Amino acid sequence: MNLPHSKSRYLLLFTLAFMLLGSMCLAQNRNERDRERINTLLSNAKTSLNRSNLSTSLNQAQAALDLAEKNEDVQKSWEAKNLIGEVYLTQNDFQKAIHIFLEMSMQAEKVNNYSVSANGYLSLANIYSHMGAFTKANETYAIAYDQFNKIDYELGMIEVKAAASLNHLTANNLKNALASYKTLLALAEKDNLAYFKLIAHDGLLEVYQKTKDNRKGIATGKAYLSLIETEGGSEQMAANAHNRMAALYLNTGENDKAIESLQQAESIGQTGQAGNKILAHTYELFSKAYDALGNKAESNRYRNQFNSLDRRLPAEASYHTDDLEEAETLARELEKTSRAIITEEQLAKEADEKNKREEILKDEIARLKSLEHEALVGNRELGHTALEAEYIHQDLMVAQHEFESTERQAEILRYKESLVRHQLELKVAEEEKLILQQQAEISEKRQQIYLIIGGAFLLIAIILGVEYVRIRKLNKLLKSQQDTIHQRNVELEISNSTIMEKNAKLHKAHEELKRTQANLIQAEKMSALGMLTAGIAHEVNNPISFVSNGLQILDENISETFDTLSTFEQIIQLNDIDEIKSNYNIHKSENQSVSVLKKDTADLLEDVKFGATRITEIVDGLRIFSRKDEKKFKKAQLSDIIESALLISKSKYKGRVQIIKEYGNNIPSIDCYPGQLNQIFINLIGNASDAIEGEGWIKIMLQNIDNKYVRAIVQDSGSGMTEDVKKKIFEPLYTTKESGKGTGLGLSITTDIIKTHRGHIDVRSKVGVGTAFILTLQVDLMKGKNQESDS
Missing domain, CATH: 1.10.8 (Helicase, Ruva Protein; domain 3)
Incomplete structure (x- = not known):
């Protein structure tokens, strides 16, 4: 066995493996660069199309298509072809548009790529609908729906159903459009698809408007507007919905509601969010509504606005053929031509490959x-x-x-x-x-191969053994985890039961807290009533003293007058003139003449009248304070309510606190519950008086804000509040007063009353300077509140 030769082979194998890995990395980097280049080209092509630079858009999309096909990127190829088809459609070149989408669909369908083929047929159907070939479009929509159904792609089927519904509506086939939009709405609600729910409501509203099914249309319109608000529909959708609602109200004779809807549409249209076309439609409906109300001036004004705006509208392009039969024939001939060309190209390509x-x-x-x-x-x-x-x-x-x-x-x-x-x-x-x-060399190589194979088998056996042991450990770990999860589930069920019990207890405690709060509010009212009674007792005491003292003196004067008259009567009877003069002089010295007596009597009567007037004012203040609020708002002047509160609270500030009133000009009456606002100002004036140690001042200001709001400011020269106190003053039961002098509910109740009036309350305070409470109340709430009360 030649070891150096074996080492060289191993080194060669490692080198080949490294080169293969390097080539794979280079190929991957090249693919990523190509994909980024394709995305850039597609993005630029879309931008050029939006700017109507069709030639540049077509070239960029074609370059993206070539690069995508080179890299065999099916998704990007489809995106590029789709964009090329849009350019052809914008150029009204229906033949090329149909050709590219039909070719894409046929090729994808041939290799069972139903996702691409379904999208191709959907684009084809949209082209046919754009041409006015509605029947051909319906047939193609059905093909696209079946293709998506084969791969069970529900979102694609919903998109096809939305496009087919619009095709029925454009063709004025209202019966099929109604059924199709209802199906679309059911599918969208099933999967909670907000966009398609908006599309379905918009289509149904238009169908009901065209069929003049006014009640269903109005109900659908209300649901549509609510959906736009909750799901974030566009401003254009909202303006269009308001216009359609106005047209339905005009059909039912509800002209006031029609004008309200049109005002909403006009408000949106003037912001530039809805477009001139919708704004022109709004002005046209305004003119019709005022015609129905007999208001010719307003009708002519909106008609002039419509004419002025209409002249600025761009000419609306239309790709539909006037003769629908001609459109159907043209669409079928264009598809037939493209299909023949595609088939011929495929046959030629197959023959060339053969x-x-x-x-x-x-x-x-x-x-x-x-x-x-x-x-x-x-x-x-x-x-x-x-x-x-x-x-x-x-x-x-x-x-x-x-x-x-x-x-x-x-x-x-x-x-x-x-x-x-x-x-x-x-x-x-x-x-x-x-x-x-070279038999000897072959024998050696065979031995090396046997060793390598044996080593490979041994290595495989070791790897399999290690994997087997690891899998057994994983199985044991998995079983342990499953047991733990089961135990956690049991604990979770126990915990859920405990939480449910605690929730029940919390609910019961919440009910108890509500009852306690109601009792505390009642206690605050009783406390306020006690203060009111004390104030009234104090205030009524003075005028009663005036009346009592004046009546006593008046009684004495009248007695003297009658005595004098009796004397004169006796003297006259005796005809003694000298005695008359003597007695007259005596009485003159005692009473300083009858004229003086008459003047004193008149002054006493004035005091009696003043006391009676004061009693009337106090009773009026009590009537305003104690009056039970009705179910509807009433128009009232804040100045009158404040004057009543000042009268009732006079015992708290009289003699030591100066009241400064700055009521602005043209303060409008507001919709309110006068009794509740009276209670607010009694609380604020009372708190301001308590915050002033010794002498000081309270300034009350009223301001008119654009005839929409009235602002009331109650400012004092008291001690002021720290930031910590200012954060807590509106909390129930929080008070800075001594025990027995306050319940801590006055400002909490004030906050609730302000919320009832849909107003706002703010507080500004500085330690050592004073405090100002700022109330902002709406002027016109009568209509909205009455409607809520009636409902």
């Missing part, structure tokens, strides 16, 4: 005969080798006969491999002839 195979066979037969001749002219007979050569010759003849009878590419490749194998066998025969001359 000729090439025959030439190869002839060359190989000639070579075999030459080898056989060389073997026979030698000094020694080849014996078994010559017999093998004869067998090879016979095999080649049989192969030639089989090559002539077959027409499939796969069989051709197998026979080519057979030829290569026979060539190798002839080379082996030549090597055997040389080996006969």
Whole structure:
């Protein structure tokens, strides 16, 4: 055994293996570069097509196709052909467009690649529908559907159903369109495909509009708009849906609702998201709606806008033939022509390949005969080798006969491999002839081969043994893991039961918390009512004092007046003039004349009137505070509500806190529950008063914001709040007041009331400076809230 020779062979094997690995890596890198180049070309071609640069797009797509076919990349080849077909379709070159998709479909179908063939037939059907050959398009859609069905590709079948539905709708075959869109919607909802659900709703809405099935159309439109909002439909979809809803409302005579829908469509259209075509349709429907309402001025205004916009619209291209029969005939003739050309090209290609195979066979037969001749002219007979050569010759003849009878590419490749194998066998025969001359070397090589084979068998046995042991260990580990998983499942079931029990307890605790919260809110209301009662008692006491004191003095004055009159009456009866003057002077000195007495009496009456007025104001404030809110909003002035709150809270700030009022101009009335807003301002004024130690001021401002909102600001000169306190003040039960002076529910209730009014509350505060609460309330909520209450 020659060890150096053996080492050189091993080194040669390692070198060959390294070279093979290197060549594989280079081939892989080359394929990756080619794939990146194909993607770049396709991307550039799409960009050029969008920019209407059709010639550049066609050249780039063709270059991508050539490179993809060179690398045998079926997917990229299909993408490139599809893009080339789009360019031809944009150029109205229907013959070339049909040819490329038909060729792609026929070739893919021949090798049972139904994914590519189905997509090709789908593109073909779209071309026929674009031409106006709707019947031919339906036939082709059916073929594409069957192709996708063969590979059970459900998404492809749904895409075909969507295209076929649009074809029925474009052909104005409304009955088939309705059935097809309903089927599409069922398939899309089954697999929760949002895009196709939107397509189905859009198609159904258009069908119902054309058939004037108004009620179903309105219901479908509402569902469509809701789906657009939840699933992220386009602005164009939303504007188009609003326009169709408006047309349906016009059919039912609901002109106000039609105008509401059109306002939504106009709002979208003016942002530039929906396109001029949809905006022009909106203006046209506006004109019709105002015509129905008898508002000629608005109708003419929108008609002028429609005419002005319509003149700026680009001319809409149409590829449909006016005569549908002519379109059907044209489509079928174009397909027939393309099919004949493709068949002829395939036959020519197969004939060319057959000729090439025959030439190869002839060359190989000639070579075999030459080898056989060389073997026979030698000094020694080849014996078994010559017999093998004869067998090879016979095999080649049989192969030639089989090559002539077959027409499939796969069989051709197998026979080519057979030829290569026979060539190798002839080379082996030549090597055997040389080996006969070097018997000793052959014997040594045989021994090396036996050793290598034995070593290989031994190595294989070791590998199999190691794998067997590893697999047994893996099986044991897998069984252990399965047991662990089973145990985890049992523990998980127990845990789920525990969680369910805890959830039940939490639910019960939540109900208890809700009841407790309701009780706390009621307690806050009772506390507020107690404060209110104390304030009223304090405020009513003063005017009652006025009335009581005034009445007492008034009673005395009236008594004196009557006494004087009695005296005068007695004197008059006695006709004693001097005595009358004397008594008059006496009474004048005591009462400072009747005129003074009259003035005092008038002043007392004014005090009584003032006290009565104050009592009326306090009662009005109490009425506003204690009034039960109705189910509907009412228009009310915030200034009136604030004045009522100030009157009720007067006992908290009177004599030490200055009230500054800055009510802006043109403050509109707002939709609200006056009693609830009154409670908010009582809470805010009370908190502001409590925050001021000693003397200070509270400023109340009202601002009009675009006649859409009213902003109320309650600012004080109190101690202010830290950031930590400011974060917690709206939490239920949180209070900075001493025990017994506050429940911590006032601002929490205020927040709930603001949410009920769909408003916003904000707080700004600085320690040592003061605090400001900012309330922003909407002006017009009457309509939306009443509708909610009615529902």
